[in-house]
Amino acid sequence: MKKIYLSILPLSFFLFFGGCVNQRANINKNETQELISNEFKYKDCNIIFVSLDALQAKFVHTLGYPKKITPTIDRLAEKSFVFTNAISVSSWTVPSTMSFFTGVYPSEHKLVNKFSLYDPPLKKIANLKNLSPRLITLAEILKENGYVTAGFTGGAGVSGVFGFNQGFDVYIDDVKFGNLDYSIPGALAWLNKNKNRKFFIFLHGYDVHGQSEPSGGFDYRYVDKTYDYKFKGTKKEQEALREEGLSQGKIILRDNDVKFWRAVYEEKINRMDSALDRFLTEIEKLNLMQNTILFVVSDHGTEFWEHNRFDHGFTLYDELIRIPLIIKLPNQATGKRIADQVTSVDILPTILDLLDIGVSGSVKNQLRGMSLTPAFYNLKISRDVYAESDYRRYTYKRALRTVDGWKFIYTLENKDKELYDLRNDPGETINLFERRPRIAYELEQKLFRFIKSTGQDEFGPWVTGNYPVYDSQAQ
């Protein structure tokens, strides 16, 4: 009997130790990630990167929108990894898209406005190579790794002149606010030609953007029958509303006007969804999907009066920074929804990770996000995320969106502070800055640690300009 009891002693130590190790193993995700590193690797696979400019995450049916206006995206989501809490680092095209391709924040790649110098008559178009010569883009990295690269875009904010064409063999941007219908034919033709090589293609369209109208005009499929058509949904109207919102601080509209504009947005989304369907069908026909990773994202959303204004870029509310992020892997047949909060600067590291592309130290240092693949294994990768906007010398904003549902927005030129409890107030209507001062204070310090880390001087100077800008605003 004594011998048995003696054997219990060492056994109990082993068990105790085993318990400890078990607990600790759950905590160190990085180690685990390295242990299971080979499952999501697709060396030499193709990348199709689709950016649906200005699409608000909330309006996608599979992400919660009640109307079924996005059947294609919904179908795609059933077979993909869908990030339901993906946040863009900026709220308009130029800075956001460049952050996709460089993996750094706008204040770091410095493509924060279309002009890097604007002092009429002196004007200088912003260009990535001039502003941040040491940054390398996704296309350039893939090209170095033997990929053929092409971009088929709607021009305007993603024009090559800003540096978006860096690393692309072919870059089409010769239209202003073009739709997918414009980009798709060229893209398909190029894909046909290059289907036997490893390719990276960037497909982009402004279908749902305010400055685009559907070819052939609207059919107002979702508009209330009783609407009096005070507005028609034209790009000129949206531009006027945008500028009025900026100069007045808010727009006064009738309820049915707001409904109308949202219905117009829904129509654009529905039509864009059909165009996407046409594209995906053709891709299937070309038999590319078993060797291709498909990304469907948006660079930012659009405000339709959620905060009494229209359009995008001048705030950092959720209607502008929550974006769809869908990743479909080769031969993926089942879907998975991932609720972890992630940021758009995670996209570049994710692509490099999936393609198993090794990068030099300097490129590694460039990456500000992390690969999303651990989420495919159910590991938790939710983080606090940050967003920035330096909008046309009108306003300079920075935001922090925490994992536990707080949004803190700071306006640099006048030190305005906003705190929203997203769990109870997802519409960000009640500013809790004075009622929850400790949280506001702590989030402010966190936000400024971030601001400092990107090399910005918090004291600017944050020079703002005057209204009006040009004649069309005088209407």
Place this chain on the structure above:
Amino acid sequence: MRNIKIFCPTYLGLILFFYISGCAFAETVNQGLTVTPQHQNTNVILISIDTLRYDHLGCYGYQRSTSSNIDKLAKQSVLFENFIVQAYLTPVSQMSIFTSQYPRVNGLVSFESSRQDVSLITLPRILKYYGYTNAAFLGSPEFYFGAMVTLNSIFRDSFDIFLPSCDQERALPRSALEWIATNSKKKFFIWVPIGTVHWPYALNVPEPYRSMFDPKDYKPRDNTQNISYEMLKRIYRNKYYTNFSPQYELEKKDVEYILGRYDSGIFITDKFIGDLIRILKQNNLFDNTMIILHSIHGEDLGEHGYFQHYDIYDTEVKNALLIKFPRNKFQGKKISHQVQGIDIMPTILDYLDIPINHEAQGKSLVPLIKYNRSDDSSEFAYITRIPLWEFLLSRLILGNSPYEHSIEGKATSQYETLLRQHFGVYPDYKYSPYDIAVRTNKWKLIVRMDKDLLEKISWWGFISREKITIDEVELYDLEKDPHEQNNVVTKYPDIVVRFKEKLFEWNAENDKRQPKDIKNSTGAIIPYP
């Protein structure tokens, strides 16, 4: 193996028990690694003593025993030998400490600043976020002046209790003691600004303490029973002036008498501090309370020809600072590296595990206290000055004032006119451009941005009818000439160049950070192409 039916389950039970306890142990260790933040169980007391010369305290080497209680506290504290404040004016220096910002940046540059001009992210406000009850017991009227100054609304901000000792001007704020005794269960931040050292010297000092340091067999001259401001402002370079001529020359005993009365103010303050510490101990609060004792600014005691706080020499800006940490942590340490008033707030927040405001310009002294490395100190300290005395004369004193100037008669009104020409009439006032200074433990460089103006308006020049010469740039070798008597600006041109560069760089940075009128924007916003 007889009782196998009992044995196996027992064995399995033991296996499970040990495995689970291993899991639980690891979890507890992980939880335990997150320590309780200090702000949950630490009280803070900030004792701000107006007009206190650090070198009149025993713990800083004073020969007279003016401060036995403070000396005892010092032994349990960290003592800073080179603590420099950012201004010689009481509310300006104190606001700099509360905000950890230089005066121009936080907006409180004089007695005129109003609430909307001033940054209110102060130490008390932040402590309030973390559940502190904030109580102020004020013995210094500068923080609650009425009339044309609105400092009350600025300093009162974020205090749950804000009690001036109104019964007598500059009385010791004894109400602090009662409050502590009845509120010992609360987590508190107490601010005790003390004005008993400020002139009139020995105002609130009862006998026998009042004359305890008087020279032996000394009989005070006429009008000098109370060493009031009225009296002090007429002393220049050891002469007492009325009607523009010296009535007498101060003898050694006269000066001793003045200093003795000054010291009696320190003595009575020190007694009060003793009472404060006693109350804390009686209520079991001493151990978990962080006590910071500092002078708000010092006083020139004849080193530059006058007895008041008038300029930014070390006599006024090099101050006492003691920090007693809970449970006497770090006690007995003496730090000779230079530190600044703006460092106090970050130090308190850092110790309390509260994030430091990103707008703070100072830094936590905790690393310096721990490791004593000069990198963690302020190699350069910066000070600003406006000629407040002359400015106040133009506004408060000469016009409608309790002070008598009938002796000087017409000349006074001429002087008043001259001052108003330069400073303007309320509310359209303006200050002269600042004097700015940079200091290291070895050098002090002062730049007077408008020395001609200072010469013209000098009060000393007025009462003595002497021609006052002011140098545009002053450089002092603080090691050889700690009382800054000998301007060596011509002897060390390299130092002057280097320090001027640093000073103007700091000056530009502060201008940039100043609260600005944002409506002054240039040009149009960028169009949306």
